[in-house]
Amino acid sequence: MKVNLNKREPVYVQVVRHFKEQIAAGNYEPGQEIPSRRELANQLKINPNTAQRAYKEMEEQGLIFTEGNNPSRITKDGKVIGTVREELIIQAVDAFITSIRPINIPVDDLVGLIKEKYTEIERNTRGDSNDRS
Amino acid sequence: MIEVKELTKKFGRKTVLNGVSFTAEKGQITCLIGINGVGKTTIMNAIMALTPINGGEILINGEKIHKHSYEKITFIPDAITMLPQMKISETMQFMADFYDCWNQKRADEILQFFKLREDNRLSELSKGNTAKVNLMLGLAMDVDFLLMDEPFSGIDIFSREQIADVFSSHLVEDRGVLITTHEINDIEHLIDKAVLLNNGIVSKEFNTEEIRENEGKSVVDMMREVYQG
Numbered sequence: 001m002k003v004n005l006n007k008r009e010p011v012y013v014q015v016v017r018h019f020k021e022q023i024a025a026g027n028y029e030p031g032q033e034i035p036s037r038r039e040l041a042n043q044l045k046i047n048p049n050t051a052q053r054a055y056k057e058m059e060e061q062g063l064i065f066t067e068g069n070n071p072s073r074i075t076k077d078g079k080v081i082g083t084v085r086e087e088l089i090i091q092a093v094d095a096f097i098t099s100i101r102p103i104n105i106p107v108d109d110l111v112g113l114i115k116e117k118y119t120e121i122e123r124n125t126r127g128d129s130n131d132r133s
Numbered sequence: 134m135i136e137v138k139e140l141t142k143k144f145g146r147k148t149v150l151n152g153v154s155f156t157a158e159k160g161q162i163t164c165l166i167g168i169n170g171v172g173k174t175t176i177m178n179a180i181m182a183l184t185p186i187n188g189g190e191i192l193i194n195g196e197k198i199h200k201h202s203y204e205k206i207t208f209i210p211d212a213i214t215m216l217p218q219m220k221i222s223e224t225m226q227f228m229a230d231f232y233d234c235w236n237q238k239r240a241d242e243i244l245q246f247f248k249l250r251e252d253n254r255l256s257e258l259s260k261g262n263t264a265k266v267n268l269m270l271g272l273a274m275d276v277d278f279l280l281m282d283e284p285f286s287g288i289d290i291f292s293r294e295q296i297a298d299v300f301s302s303h304l305v306e307d308r309g310v311l312i313t314t315h316e317i318n319d320i321e322h323l324i325d326k327a328v329l330l331n332n333g334i335v336s337k338e339f340n341t342e343e344i345r346e347n348e349g350k351s352v353v354d355m356m357r358e359v360y361q362g
């Protein structure tokens with residue numbers, strides 16, 4: 001696990017976002033066990049108190065749950081997972097629009113270009129996985 | 134908790150510390166930051182009662198330091214104080230003979246963590262590995278508070294990374310750490326609290342996550358305001 005940390009944003013916020021990305025992408029499956037707070041601090045090289053804060057935040061948002069003294073797990077609530085996915089997509093699209101807007105490209109041209117690039121990237125990544133096999 | 138209250142220290146006619154106050158809590162990593170010569174090491178020496186002070190007081194868990202305090206708090210100086218011809222095993226024996234709070238099991242664990250071998254002599258070690266032995270000798274003590282003076286100073290980047298890893302590990306679990314450094318980049322994400330010293334006083338004392346959350350500033354941004362503002 002590797003997260004490039006921004007120095008001007010609270011670390012716990014960045015950790016929560018990292019988990020949301022992993023959940024949205026399906027890298028963390030519903031009900032999957034996650035590292036302990038101490039293990040996470042060690043893996044990400046962050047302060048253990050910050051890891052604790054991130055887990056508390058994720059528990060409050062319903063992203064993870066802990067039963068008794070067992071390790072924490074990713075939520076099994078499909079609705080929460082759907083909301084996380086939606087939230088990340090909207091955020092990414094907003095960021096994209098903010099950076100493309102000043103260039104003044106007509107939206108139809110833009111959509112065409114996105115489709116073209118997207119197909120290209122998917123073709124390339126498929127090519128990569130063929131190479132590996 | 135370590136409480137430094139209105140600490141004043143003079144060297145001859147020069148006032149180096151002019152009413153320094155801050156706290157370092159158990160279970161947190163507190164970082165004393167300041168340019169060279171600002172008095173960081175003097176503060177550590179004062180906490181350990183290794184140097185007389187001209188004013189103010191220092192409390193450890195609410196008490197003034199006395200001889201039993203040395204079983205609660207340990208100071209890791211910026212350079213190793215053992216003889217170069219000693220083997221690592223002999224440095225550990227030395228500590229075991231002197232301190233009741235020496236924990237050999239933890240020492241062995243730290244040697245493994247740093248990938249050091251106990252039959253090596255200090256004179257055979259690189260600067261980085263010598264720094265790790267120095268750190269091990271303090272970390273292996275079962276104390277509530279660890280003071281570390283410039284643990285990253287003058288060593289290679291990989292040794293610095295390994296030493297930084299200590300701070301996110303169980304090796305400092307639940308203990309209070311007070312560290313001085315000017316290499317903040319190595320530990321910016323690892324500390325709970327920063328204390329910025331300037332002109333003999335504490336200019337700023339803040340929780341690093343709070344300053345990121347409330348002001349969108351990094352520790353270096355805060356340092357820039359104090360030292361270049």
